[in-house]
Amino acid sequence: MVPTIVIDGMENGLRVSSRVLDERIQKAVSDGHRRIEVIAYGQHGLGGRIWTSANDPVELRIVGSSGQRVGAMGLPGTRIDVEGAASDDLGWLNAGACITVKGHATNGVGNAMAQGKIYVGGDIGGRGMTMTKHNPRLDPPELWVLGGAGDFFAEFMAGGTAVICGYDAAHGDNVLGYRPCVGMVGGKILFRGPIGAFSERDAALRALDDTEWAWLTEGLKDFLGRLGRTELLKGLTSDRNAWRVLAARHSYEKGAAPRRTMKDFREQSWDAELGKGGLIGDIAFSDRSPVPVLATGNMRRFIPVWENEKYLPPCQANCPTGIPVRKRWDLIRRGKIQEAVDLALLYTPFPATVCGYLCPNLCMQNCTRHKADLEAVDTRILGKASLNAKAPTPLPDTGKRIAVIGAGPSGLSVAWQLRLKGHRVEIFDSRMRPGGKITGTIPRSRIPEEVIEHEIKRIEEMLAFHALNHPLTKDEFGDFRHQFDIVVIAVGAQKPRIIPIPGSERVVPALTFLKESRLDRAKVGRRVVIIGAGNVGCDAATEAFRLGAESVVLIDVQKPSSSEREQQNAKDAGAVFLWPRFTKAITADGVELRDGETLGADMVIMAVGDLPELDFLPEDIKTERGFIVVDDTFRTTAPNVYAVGDSVRLGLLTEAIGAGRKAARAIDNLLRGEVPPDPKGRGNVQTEERLFVIPPGRVKLEYYDPRPRHFEDIASCAANCASCGGCRDCGMCETACPQGAISRKEGEEGFFEYTVNGELCIGCGTCAGVCPTGVWNLVPNEPLK
């Protein structure tokens, strides 16, 4: 190049500032100069920003010491030739200039270059080709270096091509310097010679393809020509395999950082060092492989259990007689009405009399349905229907003889049960007629006579009854003990209890009154006061009204213990209840209370309980407070003598009947020698009596009509019985199970059960949640070791 103008960076022995030198270059261009030589003294930014060069090219030759940023913001059409070396940031933000440096260049070559070309005839310093761009509208930038690159080459490079020839490089063992390509996102580097580690996350190493090789060999000619080193071409292109390419990875290739998989690490390093099974392979005793969160089989936390009849329904549990109420309704639901009715006679000789009329029906009082304010199913209907029950056939004769003294409810119960078990039972009673209080004192208003007649007749057909016609004597009792294997005392409580207060001789004992009244021989006053407002007091009250009393007042020292039904009957008849009231004396005027008040009366009935008449008892049978002492099996202190009913403890008819049943079982066991006598009654209890009552929350009452109603017939009672704890065989569980894990299995004689396939079940408890009867339960699975 022959310059048309030479601009000297030194003037009058002084260095021209970078600003002034640049102004002179710009002026020369505007003056029409197109070939300019600059004698530089380290001025910055020479050759950049020649705005017109794109259409009218300008050549610039720099001799002397070029300063930093030669060709910064260079434009197309600008050609810059630096005869010696170049300082930092050569071609910074180059936007199209073609810059050639014959010697080395220092740090930051081509930083942020977007177009144009830079040719360097030696090495370049650190951070070359960083932040370069490739504007899709224009050709990409190029950097050609004859030697090698310094450290941190091509950081954040985003476009263009760098060619590093590795010729005579200062560090020939690593022509790209330390850690090139960090953050590189575009462009590529063609290089020749060995390199060290580069950012593998950002760039990939490969061989040149044919297009690249052709482009390289063509470009090298131009490059070397500009440097005047064409003699090197042959050497640089003699071995294509000496050249390789580092190209930016695409963003989608960067996602998978080249990390060893944990599985591989676990197998090859972890387990290899620790041994099979890893950290605790030597002390863990079971499989530790992952399981799904919704596991089946043995991995379930909870498992469903079909607890059919594993809990007592409250009706049965609260029946002192122990009648299996739930089972009876179940039989009715299955259409086995006669069976349901007959079943009662296995438990009581008085199913109609007691369950149907005289019992306060503890079964109904405790019915689960009350928990949801529903009416209890009416067991009285079932009781009344039992009038038609057929007596069971007794077991074969055992030859054992038993005397039962007293033909009241408890005596008849124990005799009935023992007879059914095949023993020979004889009943003795001071009265002509069996039935005790049922036939002797309970008012006729409470039960039709024919019901009692029917049931007494049924009993008489089964049992031998002897009327003694007189109170039992000690001698007679002694004889019974000799003649019979077992003697059962069931004489009841026949001696009215009278509180010794002034004027007590004026009172009529309730028992006497009721006995007389039943025979329609009783006399009643106009104004009656009854001391003691229990069930007997209530009976006395209704009878008093029946016999013509105008007013009846019942007083008690505490809240009356009579059942609600009995109280209501008395109130309906007109009785008034007062409590607490404490009697001071009984006078001609009536009952004088401790608080000074006098309740006017012309008849005072005392109903504070009765005591047994036990004059016949020998010394070896102990009593306490007038009652016979028994153990849990109703055995007295004398061997082979048992006692039941009111002679042991005052109670309801159903309690007397229940006592008779339990005593009979103990006696039967004793006579058969199957179970050794045990005062605690252990071994003398049936399985069902050991069961707990079902927790009420398990029974789902939402399945029933919530409207208040009275049950009219057996069928609707049976349908509305919640069958607490006993499967209704409704199939709800089978249908509801989301896993289809539950199935019904049928056996012989109507036997069925519901079972769970553990391999399908996830232990969700839907079966337990939907089961109407509370039979299904969700329980924790067996702990795993």
Add this chain to the structure above:
Amino acid sequence: MEPDGQLRPSSLGVKDLPWQILWDKQKCTLCGRCTAVCPVQAIEIAVHRRRVLQAPLGLTEKPSNVYRVYHGVRQKTDVEHACTGCGMCALVCPNGAIMPVRNDEPDKLRFHINQGGIPRRRGGRRNSRESILDAMKFVRISMLTDPALDAGRHEFELRTLIGRVLPPEEAIAEHGWQPPVREIYPLIIAGMSFGALSPTMWEGLQMGVAYLNEELGMPVRIGTGEGGCPPRLLRSRFLKYVILQVASGYFGWDEIIHALPEMKEDPCAIEIKYGQGAKPGDGGLLMWYKVNRMIAAIRGVPQGVSLPSPPTHQTMYSIEESVAKMIQSMSMAWGFRVPVYPKISATSTSLAVLNNLARNPYAAALALDGEDGGTGAAYNISLDHMGHPIASNVRDAYLNLVKIGKQNEIPLIAAGGVGKNGNLAANAAALIMLGASAVQVGKSILQAAGGCVGSETDRCNLCNTGLCPKGITSQDPRLYRRLDPEKVAERLVDVVVSFDTELKKIVAPLGRSTSLPIGMSDALGIADASAAQRLSIRYVV
């Protein structure tokens, strides 16, 4: 209401519970997954009865009732089955039909959770989202004043020193013995015992730590907690990455002693635990149902018995004796080659301990555990109301060391709530600038690496019951097998690698790439004048 229709003082309704189950009848398929997975059986499939009153238009016919039964999810309201909000139901529901939602007012359960006179016990955390560490900002951004670094470009090797660094003159005077010093990563996985954690969780964390060391060159260390150490680990090269803990229960130490002659590597350090930030002044108790055959083997105890770690070491009577006895004994066991340091709950008396350690050349560090730490089991009262915040405690300790000229000699290790709200690196960096040489992180790691669903708003926190729905703290194979140790290890690696990037982002503008800005409090600012004054950091608004 109770099943018998009665009310009791502790009869609660859904509205009284801290967590309420929202169930959508329209979306539910009655698949049973939610009830199967609920850890406390808070929900059940139940029978519901619905009544529709039918009145024909114009009343041309007699109105009637139609009763229908339907089935669906019902939330139990008794204390024992109160929903803990773990959200497992929502996790497994295929239709998004169920979710626990927090009560919009303080619950009533808290007044009834002491049934039988037993105060509430639970696992987890303090139930407070407050964090002074979160409030701190890094205000020194030295782009032009210091040689600023680029976290994404520059190479970093963030390391810290654990061990006593004696001044040269003292080191020479000490008959040639140099206290052992470890160059480790400043994030330490805090000691959580084999027992408190499930075997899968424990192995996963250990595996992850080994991977970080051996595959990524990050010298991360992990504490054992007080539950012994599996015999295989004691005899492996991985022991190098482990800080063995000895505490008042001395569990597993006979096995460690037996293993001593067979150890290929020394452990990183021995930590003597005197206290825990989450339940200061109280001990630990591993419930009997967690002590299975495996735990028994590692701890050297009979199976199926509850294992108490008393609040105090039974034969320690003073700081002096504690330091002299324990530090010396533990140092002696490994021939004075292993750093031994105590860990105490942060307390207003921390400086007394620190000053004592400063006089003992065998004391390698002091670990301070703040009130926001987690625990597998503690009384609620200890968790929520006892303890000392870590920030001022570590700051006081550091400034005290500065005062006596030993700030580069006894490293302080800070713990307790680091990353409690998910800001792991920011919290760690704040503690480092307050004066900590390293931080210990426990529950934040359980959340990230194990998938713990607990929260500072009393969600789940079932750790003590053995019912952890993620299998992190359970010893029941049915629960812990839900957790794959490999996946735990992978997550731990993710957490630490991303922590490293975040920490670099904070320290790069300070020009730090190797040494940590320990105690560099002029880089810390807070928009709370009294906190700034108390901590001697910048008040910035």
